[in-house]
Amino acid sequence: MSELFHVGISGARGRMGRAVSQVLDAREDVVVAARYDWGETPDLSLCDVVIDFSTPEASVALARQAAERGGPALVIGSTGLTPEQEAEIEKAAETVAIVRSGNFSLGVNMLIGLVEHAALRLDARDWDIEILETHHRRKVDAPSGTALMLGEAAAAGRGADLAELRSAPYDGITGERETGKIGFAALRAGGVVGDHTVMFASEDEVLTLSHSAIDRSLFAKGAVAAAAWVRSRQPGLYDMQDVLGFRQA
DSSP states (O other): OOOOEEEEEETTTSHHHHHHHHHHHTOTTEEEEEEEOTTOOOOGGGOSEEEEOSOHHHHHHHHHHHHHHTOOEEEEOOOOOOHHHHHHHHHHTTTSEEEEOSOOOHHHHHHHHHHHHHHHHSOTTTOEEEEEEEEOTTOOOSSOHHHHHHHHHHHHHTTSOHHHHBOOOOOSSOOSOOTTOEEEEEEEOTTOOEEEEEEEEOSSOEEEEEEEEOOTHHHHHHHHHHHHHHTTSOSEEEOHHHHTTOSOO
16 A cells, blocks of 8 residues: 555635545545635645645745645646746745646646657748637636647647747738747637547648546546645656656656
8 A cells, every 4th residue: 555645625615626536535545634615714734735826826835834834745736827926836846845837637638748759840931820729618727728728738849838839819800820830729619628630631641649537537637646646756847748757857
């Protein structure tokens, strides 16, 4: 049996928080030491790691609190953070180990690698890149964190930052598409868990790479795997590429 560790859940009453609870409750090597939501004050001393699917504001507050007391380690899955909020979490990671990701799915993280390699090998002068994502009607940010991760991977493959290559949304009379740019489109409907498609299109052919989430538990399982991994790591800001061993520590 694996060594027992204690986990807290931030955003426990949300959809992802409930999914994480179900995964944790099924494991014999975990004690759920705290379940709480924004506005509630947990005892972080009870936790080896906290899994956070709450709001950007709550995530930043949690990171500050953990940094001030030197722990616990954190797994942060909140999306829609501003650059200032991201900087706050990066600062906290100087003191505690944090895994932050816009998506904890193994399949999505494999897709990210494939997109970067495709963008590296397909000439930007000939191949346009468009990213389409669909989520449930309750999602409040767009493009999704995962779509932005895919865009960042595509931009990295082309040796640039996404901020340099991201095109404005298409609306009205936009003129011709600018060569080398990366476009985004977002759909919100029903209870769709999450679909992401990256299209590489030339004048002659189209390459489509895609991933569909069937059950929300896949994200929860990935977050729990990240929690088991990060609880014994040195301070730093990590992502799922680190957790999966795709990147040197």
